[in-house]
Amino acid sequence: MMDEISKQYSxxxxxxxxxxxxxxxxxxxxxxxxxxxxxxxxxxxxNVTGILHMGHALNNTFQDILIRYHRMxxxxxxxxxxxxxxGIATQNVVEKSxxxxxxxxxxxxxxxxxxxxxxxxxxxxxxxIHQLRKIGASCDWSRLRFTMDEEYSKSVVEVFLRLYExxxxxxxxxxxxxxxxxxxxxxxxxxxxxxxxxxxxxLRYPLSRGLPSVPGEDxxxxxxxxxxxxxxxxxxxxxxxxxxxxxxxxxxxxxVTLPLINRQIKIIADSMVDMEFGTGAVxxxxxxxxxxxxxxxxxxxxxxxxxxxxxxxxxxxxxxEGLERFKAREKILEDLKGMGLLEKIAPHExxxxxxxxxxxxxxxxxxxxxxxxxxxxxxxxxKAVKEGKxxxxxxxxxxxxxxxxxxxxxxCISRQIWWGHRLPVYYCKGCNDETGVIVSRVxxxxxxxxxxxxxxxxxxxxxxxxxxxxxxxxxFYWPQKGLSPKGALCEEDLRYFYPTSTLVxxxxxxxxxxxxxxxxxxxxxxxxxxxxxYIHGTVRDAEGKKMSKSLGNSIDPLEVIKEYxxxxxxxxxxxxxxxxxxxxxxxxxxxxxxxxxxKIWNASRFIQMNLNPDSVNLDLCxxxxxxxxxxxxxxxxxxxxxxxxxVEKYLDKFRFNEAANSxxxxxxxxxxxxxLEIIKPDIRxxxxxxxxxxxxxxxxxxxxxxxxxxxxxxxxxxPHEGESIMVSSWPHLQxxxxxxxxxxxxxxxxxxxxxxxxxxxxxxxxxxSLDVSVKICPSDNHNRILLESNLEYIKSLSRxxxxxxxxxxxxxxxxxxxVLSGMHISIPLQGLVDIxxxxxxxxxxxxxxxxxxxxxxxxFSNKDFINKAPQEIVEAEKEKLTALEKEVxxxxxVRDGFKA
RNA sequence: GGGCUCAUAGCUCAGUUGGUUAGAGCGUUGCGUUGACAUCGCAAAGGUCAGAGGUUCAAGUCCUCUUGGGCCCACCA
Numbered sequence: 001m002m003d004e005i006s007k008q009y010s011x012x013x014x015x016x017x018x019x020x021x022x023x024x025x026x027x028x029x030x031x032x033x034x035x036x037x038x039x040x041x042x043x044x045x046x047n048v049t050g051i052l053h054m055g056h057a058l059n060n061t062f063q064d065i066l067i068r069y070h071r072m073x074x075x076x077x078x079x080x081x082x083x084x085x086x087g088i089a090t091q092n093v094v095e096k097s098x099x100x101x102x103x104x105x106x107x108x109x110x111x112x113x114x115x116x117x118x119x120x121x122x123x124x125x126x127x128x129i130h131q132l133r134k135i136g137a138s139c140d141w142s143r144l145r146f147t148m149d150e151e152y153s154k155s156v157v158e159v160f161l162r163l164y165e166x167x168x169x170x171x172x173x174x175x176x177x178x179x180x181x182x183x184x185x186x187x188x189x190x191x192x193x194x195x196x197x198x199x200x201x202x203l204r205y206p207l208s209r210g211l212p213s214v215p216g217e218d219x220x221x222x223x224x225x226x227x228x229x230x231x232x233x234x235x236x237x238x239x240x241x242x243x244x245x246x247x248x249x250x251x252x253x254x255x256v257t258l259p260l261i262n263r264q265i266k267i268i269a270d271s272m273v274d275m276e277f278g279t280g281a282v283x284x285x286x287x288x289x290x291x292x293x294x295x296x297x298x299x300x301x302x303x304x305x306x307x308x309x310x311x312x313x314x315x316x317x318x319x320x321e322g323l324e325r326f327k328a329r330e331k332i333l334e335d336l337k338g339m340g341l342l343e344k345i346a347p348h349e350x351x352x353x354x355x356x357x358x359x360x361x362x363x364x365x366x367x368x369x370x371x372x373x374x375x376x377x378x379x380x381x382x383k384a385v386k387e388g389k390x391x392x393x394x395x396x397x398x399x400x401x402x403x404x405x406x407x408x409x410x411x412c413i414s415r416q417i418w419w420g421h422r423l424p425v426y427y428c429k430g431c432n433d434e435t436g437v438i439v440s441r442v443x444x445x446x447x448x449x450x451x452x453x454x455x456x457x458x459x460x461x462x463x464x465x466x467x468x469x470x471x472x473x474x475x476f477y478w479p480q481k482g483l484s485p486k487g488a489l490c491e492e493d494l495r496y497f498y499p500t501s502t503l504v505x506x507x508x509x510x511x512x513x514x515x516x517x518x519x520x521x522x523x524x525x526x527x528x529x530x531x532x533x534y535i536h537g538t539v540r541d542a543e544g545k546k547m548s549k550s551l552g553n554s555i556d557p558l559e560v561i562k563e564y565x566x567x568x569x570x571x572x573x574x575x576x577x578x579x580x581x582x583x584x585x586x587x588x589x590x591x592x593x594x595x596x597x598x599k600i601w602n603a604s605r606f607i608q609m610n611l612n613p614d615s616v617n618l619d620l621c622x623x624x625x626x627x628x629x630x631x632x633x634x635x636x637x638x639x640x641x642x643x644x645x646x647v648e649k650y651l652d653k654f655r656f657n658e659a660a661n662s663x664x665x666x667x668x669x670x671x672x673x674x675x676l677e678i679i680k681p682d683i684r685x686x687x688x689x690x691x692x693x694x695x696x697x698x699x700x701x702x703x704x705x706x707x708x709x710x711x712x713x714x715x716x717x718x719p720h721e722g723e724s725i726m727v728s729s730w731p732h733l734q735x736x737x738x739x740x741x742x743x744x745x746x747x748x749x750x751x752x753x754x755x756x757x758x759x760x761x762x763x764x765x766x767x768x769s770l771d772v773s774v775k776i777c778p779s780d781n782h783n784r785i786l787l788e789s790n791l792e793y794i795k796s797l798s799r800x801x802x803x804x805x806x807x808x809x810x811x812x813x814x815x816x817x818x819v820l821s822g823m824h825i826s827i828p829l830q831g832l833v834d835i836x837x838x839x840x841x842x843x844x845x846x847x848x849x850x851x852x853x854x855x856x857x858x859x860f861s862n863k864d865f866i867n868k869a870p871q872e873i874v875e876a877e878k879e880k881l882t883a884l885e886k887e888v889x890x891x892x893x894v895r896d897g898f899k900a
Numbered sequence: 901g902g903g904c905u906c907a908u909a910g911c912u913c914a915g916u917u918g919g920u921u922a923g924a925g926c927g928u929u930g931c932g933u934u935g936a937c938a939u940c941g942c943a944a945a946g947g948u949c950a951g952a953g954g955u956u957c958a959a960g961u962c963c964u965c966u967u968g969g970g971c972c973c974a975c976c977a
Contacts, residue, residue: 007936193974200977227977240977274976282977291975350977396904403903403973507972538971576925578914581906582970589912592925595939606936650916657914661924673941754943761931761943797942799932852921859920864957873919873958880920 005608005717009601011565014713019133027727029140030078031488032496039075040500041067042471042530043139044513045147047086048121049093052131054539054547054585055506057557058577061570062504062536062656064137068705069651070501071138072730078497080475081132081139083125085148087420087464088182088357094120094419110418117419121146134558136566136708138726142486145475147467148421151485155474156467157424157441159524164439168373169413171437175293176412178365179355180311180325184416185369187463188409189511191353191362200278200348201230201333204341205239205256208264223248223256223267224343226278228350229288230336231329234261234317235306238284240295243269245280259341260332261318268299287366305366309416325363370414370423370460377519378408384528390518393534393654394580397510404511413463420461429454469516472529473498498525502532510535534654537582547585560590567707568593574706575660596664597710600703603672604714607696615689616719626737631790633691635746636675638739639666640695645733647702660706667699674750678793693718698731745786749794752787755818755825756798763816763827772800775824776807783823817842824890842891849888856881 022028030038041063046056063079071077094117095105105113125146132139145152163169177191178184204222223239236258241248252269272295273282286296287305296303306317311325320328336342353362382405384390385398392398414423426444428436430452438444438455446453467474476497477490484490499521505514514533521529539547547554560569572593577583626634643666650659675695679688697718704711704725715725722728756772776784787794787805795803817826859865859877866874 005936009937009939192972225977229977272975277976284977289975289977291977294975400904400972407974511973576913579916581913584912586912588926591939595937598937598939602937602940604936609936653916655916658916661914665924672937676936677941757942758944764931855920859957862957866957868957869919877920 005601005605005714007605009565009598009710011567011597011709012562015134015136015561015566015709018709018712019136022138022724022726023133023141025723027724028079028138029142030076032492033076034496036074036076038078038497038501039067039070040078040080040497041502041504042475042500043079043081044503044505044509045082045084045145045468045471046128047089048083048125048128048146049086049089050083050128052128052135052557053554054557054573056128056132057135057569058536058539058573058583059504059506060132060135060137061573062534064135064570064708065574065651065656065705066502066504067138068708068726069730071726072701072704072728074729076496078143079137079139080143080145080497080500081129081137081141082145082147082471082475083129084464084468085121085146085420087415087417087461088184090117090121091417091419092182092357105418113418121148131558134561134566135570138708143475147464147471147474151477151480152467152470152474153421154480155470155478156421156462158479159470159520160424160462160466161439161441162524163372168376169370169439170373171368171370173366173368174371174412175288175290175364175366176369177353177355177362178309178367179358179360179362180307180309181358181360182355182417183309185365185367185412185414186353186355186362187412187465190356190463192356193351194354196350196352196361198228198348198350200226200228200346202226202279202343202346203230203233203259203283203336204343205258205265205283206341207251208255208257219250219254222341223251223281224279225281225283227283228348229329230332231313231320231325232285232288232306233258233283233332234313234320234328235285235287235304236265236283237263237286237296237302237304238265238299239267240270240273240282240284241267241280242273242275243271245273245275247280259336259339260320268295270295270298289364293366303366307363307365309365311363369412370425372411372413374408374410374519377523378405378515380522381405381515381518384518384522390528390530391532393532396580397507397533397535400507401510401515405515411463413466414458414460415463416460418461420464421467423458423460423462425458426455427458428452429456465512465516468513469520470524472500472517472521473525478524494525498529499527500530502534503530504534504536506538507535508538532654535580537577537580539583539585555585555587560587564590564594565597565709567597567710571596571660571664571707574656575664576657578657579655596668597707599668599672600700600707600710600714603667603676604696604717606676607692608717610683611693611718612684612689613719615686616693626739629687629691631742631745631786632675632678632793633687634739634742636671636691636695637737638742639670640698641734641738642743644698644702644731645735645738648733663699663703663706667703671695671699677797681792681796701725701728701731748783748786749790751820752823752825753794753798755820756800756803759816759818759825759827760799765827772798772803773824773826773828774803774805775826776805780823846888846891849884849891853881853884853888856884 043063044059050056067077067079091105094113097120098105098108098113098116108116129141129144160169177186177188179186179191202224203226204224206222207219225239227233239256241252243252248267248269251267254267255264256267257263258265267281268284272291273280284292284295284301286292286301287303288307293303295301304316306313307325308314313320313323313325313328315321317323317328320331323331333342353364354360355362382402385392385401392401424439424441426438426440428438428447428450430436430447430450435449436447438447443457444455447455470478473494476494477484478494480490482490484493503514503517517529521527557569564572568590570593572590573583575592576589626637629637643662646662647659650656650662676692679685679692682688683692697715697720700711700715704715708726712725715728720728752774759772774787776787784805784807791803791805795801817824856877860881
């Protein structure tokens with residue numbers, strides 16, 4: 001007995017129930033099974049602070065489709081879930097939360113503050129994990145990992161040590177991106193440059209007097225430099241000009257007096273200076289600009305840091321000490337102006353790095369940080385992609401990746417925040433700064449060099465990405481051996497599931513994450529971490545702006561699920577997202593998915609109401625051959641398998657939208673609109689019963705990865721084998737059932753029906769009594785038999801019960817005729833309509849056909865076409881031409897018939 | 901400065917290795933339906949594929965340039 005299907009599909013009643021069912025039965029979890037091939041997807045771990053947005057919904061739907069598809073195809077399918085501790089982001093959130101109690105993190109102290117972060121994480125950190133369940137994500141939750149797990153941290157420490165021992169990690173003072181609000185260093189990737197409207201300030205630096213002067217030498221009173229950041233002038237230790245610059249030739253080696261500070265600074269020459277820009281003379285501030293830093297090193301200049309970590313001016317700034325940097329800028333300009341040393345101000349478009357967390361303008365800042373030497377790691381990672389071992393979809397991202405990798409800069413990995421992996425670096429107070437550095441897995445009791453026990457750990461933590469780049473193998477507990485805390489054998493898991501299969505992510509994190517995972521995978525596992533990388537687009541609003549909470553233009557996926565259902569959300573997102581293109585979303589776009597879900601629901605309901613379950617209990621295929629099936633049954637089977645083949649082809653190429661649209665068109669417009677309508681009058685026929693059921697059941701399985709909930713709900717109500725559609729097998733592609741001849745024949749029938757419908761509309765004939773005659777050439781047995789043997793439903797679908805098939809043209813007097821595939825379709829006019837207007841219509845048709853004929857003929861008059869084009873194209877064109885010529889002939893006959 | 905990407909129906913977009921009749925969803929218009937579904941069905945209208953040149957027997961598709969959007973990278977003070 002089948003459960004009845006209710007009239008309305010109501011997603012919220014079913015989604016939660018099935019999700020729980022799947023999870024309770026353990027369908028999401030996977031274990032090493034050497035008899036099966038693994039298929040592994042690593043979730044891009046969302047931040048613990050994250051809440052589900054459309055980008056996640058899109059990203060995770062792609063992954064879930066891949067995972068469910070491969071699971072059904074018989075792979076040991078593992079979707080590894082987890083969250084990222086997101087150092088700065090999380091610290092900021094918790095700082096805000098304690099601020100409500102009037103506390104700063106410094107009030108609590110490091111240890112207490114970290115405790116609070118963990119408490120926060122326990123309470124809110126799995127929000128997004130719960131939300132992912134709402135969209136149906138079939139992650140193996142039993143393997144859930146967190147980048148700050150105790151075990152995960154062991155991987156991080158191990159990696160740090162190995163790189164350090166290899167000489168790939170070093171400490172040094174360099175200009176880094178400093179966020180004055182977060183009080184930490186940032187990597188170059190974390191300080192994205194954004195255009196900024198600013199000014200170019202032209203400052204006069206007076207030439208110092210009392211210098212060795214050559215008699216008769218005509219020296220200017222001052223040198224003018226141009227700068228966008230005048231406040232840094234307090235740290236200037238030189239002026240640089242291009243050695244080729246004639247304007248300044250005689251000034252090289254001379255000294256100027258730095259205004260406001262009255263420091264004597266030299267004019268140096270360096271080819272790095274662009275003569276075209278500004279005045280051709282550059283102020284050099286080695287402690288506040290990366291270029292100036294390089295100049296400073298090269299020319300042995302002094303490095304004067306003029307700011308505190310919070311971007312207030314420090315003691316080196318003289319009387320400006322204590323002023324915030326932009327306040328100091330104003331004051332300095334004012335003072336220079338007063339002294340007549342501000343020559344001019346010109347508007348200037350510039351770009352400045354912004355903190356990726358708080359969007360504060362970063363300060364290029366000289367400080368001592370830890371770095372990873374990247375070039376040696378990049379080398380094999382470049383090779384792997386160039387050799388095609390790792391492929392990007394769409395391929396264009398390959399170039400982006402290679403370009404970055406080939407110009408890779410060292411990676412600043414130390415952060416001056418509290419939440420994160422502490423550097424496994426210790427210092428001995430007994431030794432000096434250089435020799436007292438100890439890198440160790442555990443805190444050493446004594447200094448190995450001097451034996452002192454006075455040892456302390458580095459205060460810094462590692463960049464968050466320094467843990468996430470290990471995700472492909474740290475999630476399998478590398479480098480641990482033996483049983484994992486979750487009871488699996490670590491090495492075995494790693495050996496079986498690594499390398500993973502497909503990574504699905506957005507372009508924004510190719511540098512942050514994807515490239516670094518490739519480097520870490522090759523370095524620490526000796527193997528690439530994944531084979532395919534599918535890069536999908538960004539979700540934008542209808543205006544094309546990136547959807548984000550701060551812009552207030554986001555559509556909450558959970559709201560969409562509430563209103564339309566999870567399957568509708570998934571299907572809509574997938575079907576409108578072309579490979580690698582951005583998606584422009586508005587809420588109405590989810591109606592398409594909702595409507596499709598409803599269509600599936602109602603078609604199933606209809607089938608259930610008309611299905612005798614006994615008729616499908618036996619595998620009736622045994623009892624009849626394909627040839628015994630009616631044309632329409634052979635046709636729908638063929639269309640199903642053609643569609644299946646397309647879906648597989650598209651999924652294998654990550655063309656999800658094409659796969660979704662194939663399914664949509666097949667199920668709705670072929671199965672529902674044509675097939676079910678055709679078999680309706682004869683629905684109890686055992687063949688129809690069986691095929692109808694089979695097509696529905698198999699379609700549900702193919703649609704399941706896209707729309708997991710509704711397919712499960714319906715599948716369970718029909719006769720089925722197994723516990724759940726999600727662990728049923730993917731339909732086997734039976735190519736021999738694809739029947740192009742049946743598809744061709746059905747398309748002739750569809751054309752005839754559509755033609756009659758159109759003629760009826762044109763003549764405005766109400767339903768019911770319509771005399772139609774289809775006249776077929778006596779030699780055309782094929783079409784005659786085709787139409788005669790399918791006459792019943794041609795009549796009913798064209799609502800022309802009096803339809804007759806005739807072998808010869810019989811004059812009906814006045815008639816309206818269409819010519820189609822060599823057939824005359826004719827409706828007697830019964831003197832009701834204006835013949836002249838139909839003559840005009842026919843004349844127009846003749847004209848159109850004649851112009852087509854001319855186009856074809858010119859094609860054939862071209863010898864190159866006949867000689868160079870492939871034979872089958874030429875043949876096809878010939879056929880089209882003869883068909884057109886026949887049509888014109890017949891149309892003429894019809895038109896002339898009117899005259900009779 | 902270098903690179904990527906987009907421009908196709910009123911709107912939002914598909915269109916894979918070039919093949920001659922360029923598709924979908926929404927919208928519009930007309931018709932229809934008393935038991936699968938109005939969250940429906942049948943139809944229609946609507947496109948010189950941004951512009952110019954080139955390659956080719958054949959170009960929405962490949963190449964060059966132009967125009968106009970979007971994005972990324974880069975040390976121009």
